[in-house]
Amino acid sequence: MSNKQSEVITPRAEDYSKWYNNIVKEAQLAENSAVRGCMVIKPYGFALWENMQAVLDKMFKDTGHQNAYFPLFVPKSLFEAEEKNAEGFAKECAVVTHYRLKTDPSDKAKLIVDPEAKLEEELIVRPTSEAIIWNTYRNWISSYRDLPLLINQWANVVRWEMRTRLFLRTAEFLWQEGHTAHETKKEAVEEAERMQEVYARFAEDYMAMPVWKGRKSDSERFAGAEDTYTIEALMQDGKALQAGTSHFLGQNFAKAFDVKFQTNANKEEYVWATSWGVSTRLIGGLIMTHSDDKGLVLPPKLAPQQVVIVPIPKVNGELKEIAENLITELQGMDIRVKADYDKKRSFGFKFNEYDLRGVPVSVGIGKRDLENGMVQVARRDTLESELVPLEGLAEYIKELLDQIQDNMFLKALRFRQAHTTEVDDFDTFKKVSEEKGGFLLAHWDGTEETEEKIKEATKATIRCIPLEGDMTEGKCVYSGKPSKQRVVFAKAY
Amino acid sequence: MSNKQSEVITPRAEDYSKWYNNIVKEAQLAENSAVRGCMVIKPYGFALWENMQAVLDKMFKDTGHQNAYFPLFVPKSLFEAEEKNAEGFAKECAVVTHYRLKTDPSDKAKLIVDPEAKLEEELIVRPTSEAIIWNTYRNWISSYRDLPLLINQWANVVRWEMRTRLFLRTAEFLWQEGHTAHETKKEAVEEAERMQEVYARFAEDYMAMPVWKGRKSDSERFAGAEDTYTIEALMQDGKALQAGTSHFLGQNFAKAFDVKFQTNANKEEYVWATSWGVSTRLIGGLIMTHSDDKGLVLPPKLAPQQVVIVPIPKVNGELKEIAENLITELQGMDIRVKADYDKKRSFGFKFNEYDLRGVPVSVGIGKRDLENGMVQVARRDTLESELVPLEGLAEYIKELLDQIQDNMFLKALRFRQAHTTEVDDFDTFKKVSEEKGGFLLAHWDGTEETEEKIKEATKATIRCIPLEGDMTEGKCVYSGKPSKQRVVFAKAY
Numbered sequence: 011m012s013n014k015q016s017e018v019i020t021p022r023a024e025d026y027s028k029w030y031n032n033i034v035k036e037a038q039l040a041e042n043s044a045v046r047g048c049m050v051i052k053p054y055g056f057a058l059w060e061n062m063q064a065v066l067d068k069m070f071k072d073t074g075h076q077n078a079y080f081p082l083f084v085p086k087s088l089f090e091a092e093e094k095n096a097e098g099f100a101k102e103c104a105v106v107t108h109y110r111l112k113t114d115p116s117d118k119a120k121l122i123v124d125p126e127a128k129l130e131e132e133l134i135v136r137p138t139s140e141a142i143i144w145n146t147y148r149n150w151i152s153s154y155r156d157l158p159l160l161i162n163q164w165a166n167v168v169r170w171e172m173r174t175r176l177f178l179r180t181a182e183f184l185w186q187e188g189h190t191a192h193e194t195k196k197e198a199v200e201e202a203e204r205m206q207e208v209y210a211r212f213a214e215d216y217m218a219m220p221v222w223k224g225r226k227s228d229s230e231r232f233a234g235a236e237d238t239y240t241i242e243a244l245m246q247d248g249k250a251l252q253a254g255t256s257h258f259l260g261q262n263f264a265k266a267f268d269v270k271f272q273t274n275a276n277k278e279e280y281v282w283a284t285s286w287g288v289s290t291r292l293i294g295g296l297i298m299t300h301s302d303d304k305g306l307v308l309p310p311k312l313a314p315q316q317v318v319i320v321p322i323p324k325v326n327g328e329l330k331e332i333a334e335n336l337i338t339e340l341q342g343m344d345i346r347v348k349a350d351y352d353k354k355r356s357f358g359f360k361f362n363e364y365d366l367r368g369v370p371v372s373v374g375i376g377k378r379d380l381e382n383g384m385v386q387v388a389r390r391d392t393l394e395s396e397l398v399p400l401e402g403l404a405e406y407i408k409e410l411l412d413q414i415q416d417n418m419f420l421k422a423l424r425f426r427q428a429h430t431t432e433v434d435d436f437d438t439f440k441k442v443s444e445e446k447g448g449f450l451l452a453h454w455d456g457t458e459e460t461e462e463k464i465k466e467a468t469k470a471t472i473r474c475i476p477l478e479g480d481m482t483e484g485k486c487v488y489s490g491k492p493s494k495q496r497v498v499f500a501k502a503y
Numbered sequence: 504m505s506n507k508q509s510e511v512i513t514p515r516a517e518d519y520s521k522w523y524n525n526i527v528k529e530a531q532l533a534e535n536s537a538v539r540g541c542m543v544i545k546p547y548g549f550a551l552w553e554n555m556q557a558v559l560d561k562m563f564k565d566t567g568h569q570n571a572y573f574p575l576f577v578p579k580s581l582f583e584a585e586e587k588n589a590e591g592f593a594k595e596c597a598v599v600t601h602y603r604l605k606t607d608p609s610d611k612a613k614l615i616v617d618p619e620a621k622l623e624e625e626l627i628v629r630p631t632s633e634a635i636i637w638n639t640y641r642n643w644i645s646s647y648r649d650l651p652l653l654i655n656q657w658a659n660v661v662r663w664e665m666r667t668r669l670f671l672r673t674a675e676f677l678w679q680e681g682h683t684a685h686e687t688k689k690e691a692v693e694e695a696e697r698m699q700e701v702y703a704r705f706a707e708d709y710m711a712m713p714v715w716k717g718r719k720s721d722s723e724r725f726a727g728a729e730d731t732y733t734i735e736a737l738m739q740d741g742k743a744l745q746a747g748t749s750h751f752l753g754q755n756f757a758k759a760f761d762v763k764f765q766t767n768a769n770k771e772e773y774v775w776a777t778s779w780g781v782s783t784r785l786i787g788g789l790i791m792t793h794s795d796d797k798g799l800v801l802p803p804k805l806a807p808q809q810v811v812i813v814p815i816p817k818v819n820g821e822l823k824e825i826a827e828n829l830i831t832e833l834q835g836m837d838i839r840v841k842a843d844y845d846k847k848r849s850f851g852f853k854f855n856e857y858d859l860r861g862v863p864v865s866v867g868i869g870k871r872d873l874e875n876g877m878v879q880v881a882r883r884d885t886l887e888s889e890l891v892p893l894e895g896l897a898e899y900i901k902e903l904l905d906q907i908q909d910n911m912f913l914k915a916l917r918f919r920q921a922h923t924t925e926v927d928d929f930d931t932f933k934k935v936s937e938e939k940g941g942f943l944l945a946h947w948d949g950t951e952e953t954e955e956k957i958k959e960a961t962k963a964t965i966r967c968i969p970l971e972g973d974m975t976e977g978k979c980v981y982s983g984k985p986s987k988q989r990v991v992f993a994k995a996y
Contacts, residue, residue: 043639076550082541101604104601105601106600110594142536142537
């Protein structure tokens with residue numbers, strides 16, 4: 011709908027935050043709405059989300075999960091049952107207090123809340139669904155035969171954030187939340203780890219976004235969890251983005267909602283739980299991992315449109331036939347492709363537009379090249395373009411899409427490697443954090459106090475305690491006390 | 504999770520309403536939640552909804568629509584902008600008035616609404632999204648080049664209904680809502696008709712549920728619409744179910760939200776609109792169209808599981824191999840199939856269970872039949888079972904699934920034909936309506952007054968003014984005044 015050109019993108023180096031907003035707007039992914047902090051996800055942004063959903067949904071089903079749907083509202087008495095969880099979300103809840111409007115007696119064209127329609131008990135718009143789900147699970151679980159219960163929900167949730175950013179932090183967002191119930195602690199921990207692994211695979215293999223896998227420190231843990239597993243990605247401004255979390259909830263929710271089961275040995279025990287989620291925030295991560303000053307760059311596996319074919323504006327029958335044949339061939343390979351025959355816009359204008367929207371491959375069909383049996387193929391990730399023989403073109407494009415996917419991951423990985431620094435003293439820590447940014451691998455004494463001091467001094471927080479890699483012991487970068495392994499620090503979104 | 508048998512289903516003839524509730528519960532489709540009027544859609548019910556969504560979504564995309572997502576909340580000032588729409592929904596709105604909870608000073612374990620966190624403007628939880636969407640469209644549409652705008656949203660909505668029934672009428676439900684914008688009245692009317700046709704095709708070809716297509720009378724029209732197109736199905740108790748509606752909204756929302764566009768001739772005009780939706784209510788319709796006293800009956804095209812293979816309890820290697828080969832073959836034909844190897848439950852118990860859940864085809868593999876190269880194949884719709892040669896079994900099953908789909912539609916169609924009565928005087932009208940139920944085709948003088956009188960006397964309402972079929976003129980069954988065509992009356996859900 012917009013005809014604007016890519017010069018509307020502020021360069022990253024000039025104003026990173028503006029660059030991000032420009033891309034979200036100009037690539038027509040999303041926009042702010044009339045409701046404070048809530049976004050409208052536009053068709054192009056939503057198509058991207060649908061592709062992400064489809065892949066994740068299959069991964070969840072392949073690991074034995076089923077989808078279900080639970081109510082949007084949580085009665086206040088249920089909401090407050092698991093104390094830490096309630097405390098964690100109480101400050102950012104949308105609360106429904108009434109169930110009716112009536113005509114304003116002083117202005118017939120207006121409506122007012124009907125004071126007589128006050129709810130006996132307030133309803134919280136779910137910020138997360140542990141409470142309503144575990145209250146339901148009490149009736150579903152009575153024996154070990156009912157376990158494990160492996161359920162996922164695709165839903166909207168609301169957290170009344172004060173400072174919002176499109177995709178990254180919005181009052182309402184879309185997500186999936188898995189909620190599982192298990193016989194043993196071991197099984198529940200394995201489930202939490204398995205889903206972290208699923209998220210990491212999705213981030214790396216589909217979003218082409220390398221992630222650190224690790225556990226959260228006590229202070230960064232999900233409200234109500236015993237342990238939070240996280241995947242952490244690095245954005246181009248050197249800040250980290252928490253991209254997905256998976257929680258081992260212990261027996262906290264089972265105890266709060268009295269969910270017990272009869273074991274195989276005929277004993278009664280509380281159920282063990284996990285929950286895990288990723289959200290439309292991932293789209294923010296995708297944008298900030300790959301995009302450049304010309305606009306959005308999308309990994310082929312998730313791009314709503316993978317290939318665009320642009321014949322020169324004066325399309326004759328022959329050009330159109332070539333384009334249509336190519337489309338048929340590419341669609342036969344399950345490649346998402348469209349042609350742009352619009353005669354009112356120039357070649358150059360169109361290429362700019364598709365670059366702005368991050369379409370991975372553009373095929374330009376011109377008359378002169380065609381006389382030599384060639385077409386122009388441009389790749390969005392490197393902005394390179396070359397002449398390619400029409401013969402075997404579909405195969406070439408298929409191969410190129412794979413190459414782009416791989417190259418985008420490697421490029422992001424190299425960026426992360428270049429922006430990951432081992433630091434062993436606090437002066438260096440401060441200097442690196444301030445000047446270079448990125449991930450800092452440093453020893454930490456394991457105390458919340460030190461974590462807080464480091465945060466105060468540098469704004470860097472512990473993104474995760476890695477589960478793999480270097481496990482050498484050392485001395486805390488801040489206190490000098492013993493440390494079991496390096497942990498990952500960064501400033502974060 | 505439940506081990507109950509089908510004797511828990513109350514027969515239809517005994518108590519139709521109880522029968523319905525039993526099926527929803529025992530087939531594990533959904534249940535009531537801790538939130539008044541809100542349901543939990545259980546995995547089996549949700550899998551059914553996912554299948555319905557997948558088909559509809561493809562139909563919408565094939566007719567040129569794109570998905571997007573708009574906020575859950577509607578600020579009160581936007582909600583009241585289109586007066587009739589606001590009036591229609593004001594009495595059943597969930598209203599968010601606060602955005603924070605705090606610890607109850609008199610009981611530290613409790614939370615109370617923080618009176619200091621009162622919203623300046625109340626937010627309505629969307630009962631439908633015309634208001635928020637048309638407020639957004641104002642910024643998206645400026646020229647005829649931006650039209651048509653063809654957008655659909657899959658979402659949850661909330662209508663604070665006082666009397667709720669699982670799937671049929673719930674305070675929160677899942678649906679899709681299409682919202683389109685057009686240059687001309689003609690185009691918008693065509694769109695509304697096109698989507699009614701899509702719904703009718705979905706109902707008949709996938710749900711195997713025959714529907715009347717027609718227009719609503721003035722009194723039954725959607726609040727804010729100029730014209731409402733509907734599809735109306737007949738349930739087994741002789742009551743009608745409005746299964747999907749498509750609205751021609753005229754320029755009402757464009758005027759309320761000031762959405763104008765520059766025409767090709769450089770004039771400024773208000774945009775023409777449609778909206779259309781179907782919801783999880785369809786699942787209620789599906790249940791009540793086909794199910795019987797043994798449980799749920801599902802049309803193969805939508806059944807989460809189309810075939811179950813049940814080998815005799817003592818499975819040996821050979822039986823398992825036969826079952827697994829059959830699964831591979833059926834999956835290769837895109838048939839949804841599972842085997843049940845559970846040794847703790849008997850043959851008979853299992854067949855009852857799968858009948859209860861409406862699995863279209865059950866394959867029993869027993870040792871004795873197998874010696875003759877045969878297996879037992881049972882179809883859920885007719886409850887017939889026969890011995891079928893193992894050779895060519897997969898092809899046979901594929902064919903059988905198609906037959907079941909067709910047979911279910913024909914059976915429902917015959918039921919509707921048998922329960923559709925032309926009536927020409929009001930005494931007969933009352934008698935048929937009371938004793939036989941079903942659809943009554945009667946002449947009507949076109950006035951709201953007569954409609955109301957008939958409703959008072961019989962509880963029957965005008966379900967639709969048909970768009971096809973007999974268009975002969977006549978005299979109103981109630982007033983004797985002239986009538987242009989017969990209309991469809993019925994008592995309705």
